[in-house]
Amino acid sequence: xxxxxxxxxxxxxxxxxxxxxxxxxxxxxxxxxxxxxxxxxxxxxxxxxxxxxxxxxxxxxxxxxxxxxxxxxxxxxxxxxxxxxxxxxxxxxxxxxxxxxxxxxxxxxxxxxxxxxxxxxxxxxxxxxxxxxxxxxxxxxxxxxxxxxxxxxxxxxxxxxxxxxxxxxxxxxxxxxxxxxxxxxxxxxxxx
Amino acid sequence: xxxxxxxxxxxxxxxxxxxxxxxxxxxxxxxxxxxxxxxxxxxxxxxxxxxxxxxxxxxxxxxxxxxxxxxxxxxxxxxxxxxxxxxxxxxxxxxxxxxxxxxxxxxxxxxxxxxxxxxxxxxxxxxxxxxxxxxxxxxxxxxxxxxxxxxxxxxxxxxxxxxxxxxxxxxxxxxxxxxxxxxxxxxxxxxxxxxxxxxxxxxxxxxxxxxxxxxxxxxxxxxxxxxxxxxxxxxxxxxxxxxxxxxxxxxxxxxxxxxxxxxxxxxxxxxxxxxxxxxxxxxxxxxxxxxxxxxxxxx
Numbered sequence: 001x002x003x004x005x006x007x008x009x010x011x012x013x014x015x016x017x018x019x020x021x022x023x024x025x026x027x028x029x030x031x032x033x034x035x036x037x038x039x040x041x042x043x044x045x046x047x048x049x050x051x052x053x054x055x056x057x058x059x060x061x062x063x064x065x066x067x068x069x070x071x072x073x074x075x076x077x078x079x080x081x082x083x084x085x086x087x088x089x090x091x092x093x094x095x096x097x098x099x100x101x102x103x104x105x106x107x108x109x110x111x112x113x114x115x116x117x118x119x120x121x122x123x124x125x126x127x128x129x130x131x132x133x134x135x136x137x138x139x140x141x142x143x144x145x146x147x148x149x150x151x152x153x154x155x156x157x158x159x160x161x162x163x164x165x166x167x168x169x170x171x172x173x174x175x176x177x178x179x180x181x182x183x184x185x186x187x188x189x190x191x192x
Numbered sequence: 193x194x195x196x197x198x199x200x201x202x203x204x205x206x207x208x209x210x211x212x213x214x215x216x217x218x219x220x221x222x223x224x225x226x227x228x229x230x231x232x233x234x235x236x237x238x239x240x241x242x243x244x245x246x247x248x249x250x251x252x253x254x255x256x257x258x259x260x261x262x263x264x265x266x267x268x269x270x271x272x273x274x275x276x277x278x279x280x281x282x283x284x285x286x287x288x289x290x291x292x293x294x295x296x297x298x299x300x301x302x303x304x305x306x307x308x309x310x311x312x313x314x315x316x317x318x319x320x321x322x323x324x325x326x327x328x329x330x331x332x333x334x335x336x337x338x339x340x341x342x343x344x345x346x347x348x349x350x351x352x353x354x355x356x357x358x359x360x361x362x363x364x365x366x367x368x369x370x371x372x373x374x375x376x377x378x379x380x381x382x383x384x385x386x387x388x389x390x391x392x393x394x395x396x397x398x399x400x401x402x403x404x405x406x407x408x409x410x411x412x413x414x415x416x417x418x419x420x421x422x423x424x425x426x427x428x429x430x431x432x433x434x435x436x437x438x439x440x441x442x443x444x445x446x447x448x449x450x451x452x453x454x455x456x457x458x459x460x461x462x463x464x465x466x467x468x469x470x471x472x473x474x475x476x477x478x479x480x481x482x483x484x485x486x487x488x489x490x491x
Binding site: 043062063064065066067078081082084085086087091092093094095096107110111114115 | 224247248249250252253254290292299382433435436437440443463464465466467469470
């Protein structure tokens with residue numbers, strides 16, 4: 001069964017605990033695939049995926065190039081590659097860093113917007129970076145939805161604040177309510 | 193402020209003298225897709241340069257970079273430029289090719305190559321290695337250093353190829369910015385290099401120049417994985433993070449080419465996040481190190 005849409009999440013500093021809470025509170029019937037860019041050093045290993053798997057009922061992994069996008073799965077961008085969303089599959093790239101980052105949130109968000117248009121939910125969480133703000137604006141431009149973590153609940157407010165400055169978002173919420181809202185949104189007709 | 197618009201958008205409709213003109217807004221016939229297809233179709237027909245089977249998601253980013261750089265307002269206007277001006281085609285080629293590389297990139301790959309592949313190579317009196325898509329050559333010089341430290345270099349001929357003549361020349365020259373070499377030294381150490389990294393090059397002004405002793409068995413030549421055929425049989429083919437820019441159709445072509453160009457028991461090394469799974473010759477290889485994506489042809 002192919003994905004009817006995608007949730008794309010971007011985070012940097014403070015992301016690990018934010019993601020742990022988010023992934024563990026998502027409702028079971030949310031089946032949309034989730035792709036995450038967490039800024040990470042080039043030489044890091046799979047510890048991030050292993051740790052997140054402990055907090056997620058869904059399988060968590062780092063996709064290979066051209067891997068199919070499958071519902072009910074969580075995909076983490078591998079270190080030192082950009083993770084792009086194409087129609088039905090992921091694509092990896094080693095193009096130059098964007099906002100000093102590879103993987104870059106802007107690259108993930110921008111590619112998802114171009115591949116899935118209205119059927120994208122972009123989520124900007126804590127981070128000490130502006131990476132993701134422009135990408136979230138593109139998601140909105142292409143008719144998708146934008147959710148931002150409320151800056152005062154974020155370990156680092158820069159990413160959420162830059163996102164809020166870049167585009168009109170649909171919701172500004174603390175993490176547990178983001179999880180609830182995602183679960184609600186996934187029932188939206190546009191994802192059927 | 194939830195968006196309530198839940199239905200897929202109807203095609204946009206513009207009234208016109210011969211009736212309404214309807215355009216699709218998503219899917220393969222969206223405007224950007226059409227413009228991308230036409231640009232590369234045109235480039236192929238006019239110049240014989242074939243980017244028609246590159247991975248769409250990343251290719252469109254590089255094309256949009258060029259749209260901004262050329263200060264045109266659309267991909268169609270870029271097509272106009274490119275079709276009428278060969279110099280613009282050259283610039284398109286430079287924008288499309290990705291040449292990000294570094295020495296001893298993925299140090300664990302080199303450590304694994306030393307441990308798993310080098311022992312197999314020792315039994316051959318003469319070793320041919322093909323480094324496909326070598327860009328500016330950093331990974332070729334890395335392999336040269338590794339083989340030199342393992343006393344295999346003299347028996348090796350390393351064929352390094354790329355479709356981009358500009359980066360190929362840089363690779364052949366073997367001159368790199370000195371400040372990058374410090375970063376590379378860290379990778380070299382992580383790859384468990386067995387010598388002294390700074391002895392492999394001489395420093396002049398701001399540049400590092402690789403020693404002739406490291407260059408003498410390197411053969412740099414132009415080769416395009418999209419259009420060119422097999423030119424030899426090899427013991428090792430290294431093609432890391434090149435095929436990620438190709439779509440599956442082109443990946444199939446390249447895998448066939450590599451299979452034809454490998455001796456039986458020859459080694460194929462691909463990028464850390466590339467896979468043979470679902471590719472045409474998947475079952476003709478066995479892993480030597482599946483984590484580092486190093487395989488051996490078994491059939």
